[in-house]
Amino acid sequence: MIVGTEWLVEATGCDPTHLRDESLLRGLFERVTGDLGLKAISDVWHTFAGEGGVTGMVALTESHLTCHTYPEHKIATFNLYCCRTRPEWDWETNLKTILGAAEVSITKIERGDSKPKSQISNLKSEISDLRSRRVGGDA
Amino acid sequence: MIVGTEWLVEATGCDPTHLRDESLLRGLFERVTGDLGLKAISDVWHTFAGEGGVTGMVALTESHLTCHTYPEHKIATFNLYCCRTRPEWDWETNLKTILGAAEVSITKIERGDSKPKSQISNLKSEISDLRSRRVGGDA
Numbered sequence: 001m002i003v004g005t006e007w008l009v010e011a012t013g014c015d016p017t018h019l020r021d022e023s024l025l026r027g028l029f030e031r032v033t034g035d036l037g038l039k040a041i042s043d044v045w046h047t048f049a050g051e052g053g054v055t056g057m058v059a060l061t062e063s064h065l066t067c068h069t070y071p072e073h074k075i076a077t078f079n080l081y082c083c084r085t086r087p088e089w090d091w092e093t094n095l096k097t098i099l100g101a102a103e104v105s106i107t108k109i110e111r112g113d114s115k116p117k118s119q120i121s122n123l124k125s126e127i128s129d130l131r132s133r134r135v136g137g138d139a
Numbered sequence: 140m141i142v143g144t145e146w147l148v149e150a151t152g153c154d155p156t157h158l159r160d161e162s163l164l165r166g167l168f169e170r171v172t173g174d175l176g177l178k179a180i181s182d183v184w185h186t187f188a189g190e191g192g193v194t195g196m197v198a199l200t201e202s203h204l205t206c207h208t209y210p211e212h213k214i215a216t217f218n219l220y221c222c223r224t225r226p227e228w229d230w231e232t233n234l235k236t237i238l239g240a241a242e243v244s245i246t247k248i249e250r251g252d253s254k255p256k257s258q259i260s261n262l263k264s265e266i267s268d269l270r271s272r273r274v275g276g277d278a
Contacts, residue, residue: 001151001212001214003207003209003212003214003216004207004216006147006218008145008248008250010250010251010252010253012140012251012253041183041185041194042183042185043183044180044181044182044183044196044198046180046181046198055180055198055202055203057183057196057198057203057205059183059185059194059196063194063207064194064196064205064207066196066203066205066220068142068143068202068203068220068222068250070142070222070251073140073142073251075140075142075251077142077143077250077251079145079218079220081205081207081218083207083209103253104253105252105253107248109147109246111147111149111207111216112149112151112209112212112214112216113149113244114149114151114242114244123262123263123266124262126266127262127265127266127269130266130269130270130273131269133273134269134272134273
């Protein structure tokens with residue numbers, strides 16, 4: 001039973017200054033929630049001391065949105081979990097524009113399925129099977 | 140560059156009463172953070188009206204812990220994101236005991252890697268390659 005969809009987003013090569021800018025990241029969250037019509041219940045923001053990054057978490061009526069930034073590595077990671085179908089947000093274009101990201105990758109995972117790892121497990125089983133047959137074929 | 144590890148946990152076949160019990164879920168979070176030595180910065184809890192579930196989110200100095208419960212489907216999903224190495228928490232035993240889960244599955248994902256989907260892509264490429272060789276072997 002699928003109860004929601006989660007997008008795991010990794011943005012690398014970002015401008016470190018932007019990754020320490022809580023106000024900018026709050027604005028980014030407002031764009032995501034505004035564009036997708038998501039409703040915030042409550043949020044938590046924390047800027048770590050010194051050269052540290054920012055943690056942002058918003059509980060949504062549709063689940064959650066989080067970010068963690070690592071200015072020292074020029075990396076930001078995001079999670080968007082929606083329990084209702086929503087259009088795809090253009091993470092790549094937006095994070096390149098807003099955070100100066102060089103590369104953005106997105107992993108979409110269906111939540112609630114009791115076997116979320118099955119895709120990888122099934123592929124590994126298939127490879128094992130193909131290899132054993134190949135050995136047979138070679139013999 | 141790996142900046143953290145995230146565990147996506149799906150618990151199915153849970154007792155619906157437990158999935159509406161915010162106090163029980165808060166206690167579960169305290170066990171996770173206590174057992175793993177994680178430090179909470181701030182949290183957000185929301186119990187949805189009527190027969191709805193509970194959303195819990197804790198910002199940690201080491202990243203975050205979240206849950207969403209779906210009593211109508213007997214499902215709870217958890218995310219634990221740690222930016223420092225931590226031992227594995229025994230989600231399976233604990234969620235079977237505390238929530239009455241029938242089945243618990245865990246997906247572990249490394250965060251910050253700009254190509255988190257590459258494992259699936261690589262496995263698919265390998266299968267394609269093995270299949271093409273097999274066709275050659277059969278010919």
